[in-house]
Amino acid sequence: MPELPEVETTKNGLAKLLANKTITKVEIRNPNLRWRVDDSIQFHLNYQTLRSFSRRGKYIIFNLDKGYLMIHLGMSGKINVVDINEPIKKHDHFLLYFDKKVMRFNDPRRFGSIFYLKSLDHKLLNSLGVEPLEDSFHKNYLFENSRNKTQNVKAFIMDSKIVVGVGNIYACESLFKAGINPKTKANKISKQRYINLRNNIKKVLDKAIKAGGTTLQDFSQVNGKPGYFSQELSVYGRENENCFNCNGKISRIIQNQRSTFYCTKCQK
Numbered sequence: 301m302p303e304l305p306e307v308e309t310t311k312n313g314l315a316k317l318l319a320n321k322t323i324t325k326v327e328i329r330n331p332n333l334r335w336r337v338d339d340s341i342q343f344h345l346n347y348q349t350l351r352s353f354s355r356r357g358k359y360i361i362f363n364l365d366k367g368y369l370m371i372h373l374g375m376s377g378k379i380n381v382v383d384i385n386e387p388i389k390k391h392d393h394f395l396l397y398f399d400k401k402v403m404r405f406n407d408p409r410r411f412g413s414i415f416y417l418k419s420l421d422h423k424l425l426n427s428l429g430v431e432p433l434e435d436s437f438h439k440n441y442l443f444e445n446s447r448n449k450t451q452n453v454k455a456f457i458m459d460s461k462i463v464v465g466v467g468n469i470y471a472c473e474s475l476f477k478a479g480i481n482p483k484t485k486a487n488k489i490s491k492q493r494y495i496n497l498r499n500n501i502k503k504v505l506d507k508a509i510k511a512g513g514t515t516l517q518d519f520s521q522v523n524g525k526p527g528y529f530s531q532e533l534s535v536y537g538r539e540n541e542n543c544f545n546c547n548g549k550i551s552r553i554i555q556n557q558r559s560t561f562y563c564t565k566c567q568k
Contacts, residue, residue, distance in 0.1 A: 302373040304432070304465025305508035307358045310379050313522030314360070315353040317381045318403065322349045325397035329388075334374060334413045337394065344416040345369065345396070356420075357428045357464035367418045370425075374411030380404050381522050429462045432501055437463060443494040449486035455556050456486035457501065466501055469536045470508065472561045474501040476535045481567045482560045483553075507532070535561040 302310075326345045331337040344367060354361040360379075362369035371379070384402050388395075394405040394414055405412065415422075430436040442457070449456050454475060457466050466474070475482050477500040480493060489497075511532065534544055538561060539552040548565040 301375045301467060302358065302377065302513070303467030303470055304358065305470070305505055305511075306513035307355055307360060307373060307465070308509050309513045310373070310522055311353050311355045311360050314350075314362075314379065314381070314403070317401065317522060318350050318398065319352060320349060321398045321401075322347060323396050323398065325395075327395040327397070328393070329395065330393040330410070332410060333393065333407065334372075334411050335415075337414050338416070341369075341414070341416045356425050357431075357460060359425065361420070367416060368420060370413075370415045370417055370422070371405065372413045374407055374409065374413065376409040377405060377407035377412035379522055380406065428460055428464050430464070432463050432465060432505055437498065437502070439495045439498060440491065442498050443489075443491040446486040446489065446494065451486055452482060452555060453480060453484050453486045453489060453497075454482040454560055457497070458556075463501075465505070468558050468560075469533070470501070470504050472536045473534055474504045476562060476567060477504060479567055481564075482555065482562050535563065537561065 323345050324347070326342040328337050328339070328342065331339070345364070348364045348366065350362055350364060352363045354363060358372055360371045360373075362371070371377075373379070381401050381403050384397065384400055386402075389404070389406060391406045391408045392404045393407055393410070393412075396403040405414065430441065441463075445462055446453075446456060454471050457463060457474070458468065458471050472482070474497060478493065478497040480489065480497060535550050538550045541550050542548070543550055543563040543566060546563065546565045548563055550561055551564050553560050553562075
């Protein structure tokens, strides 16, 4: 599933290619995504100019002359910008045409979503927690919000109502860097260890964004290139391989129906 670095990478790529471009045509090839794409979106988007792009959690916000286009990549979604004459691919469900380019939303599993909004006062956005790369994610934030939380710390930092965008890959990597066992209950971790974890979350996400995200299966950048952070993963996907720190073995367990990778020696 695309996580915050992949969404941020996509947003940045769109901004470089499509900022101040005018939509000349909207094509809905398959409206049956997580929520059905409303046919009226064509009326709202036609001949609008994309003024800028922003991100909230894992939602990409297209800031238009009037209103907003909001896209979530879901589990397998990606957005590419290609020449207007390039053949359409399987699973290209939603297309925005410009003078010489076309933006294509491709989503094999169809868990993505596309909405036109008149304002950003929307239930899907209003329930989100703080952004991990902004000042609101201050050094005491995790400690202060964990005191009544009895779930494991990995589930806690992946809760989008607490902090957005720390998906499975980056939760595993951040906990490893902070030396925290992912099975530890959230309310049993000290303030200083949470400060260290918060700092490592920021570092891991920032590094992943600079690498263009992580490509394991489906994700690609707007220009079609993969994300290169997969080359820097310390624990994720490395079951039974040697730990880079202690030369022990990386273990894999299932938590909340997701794979967790960690070092039993380094993460206490």
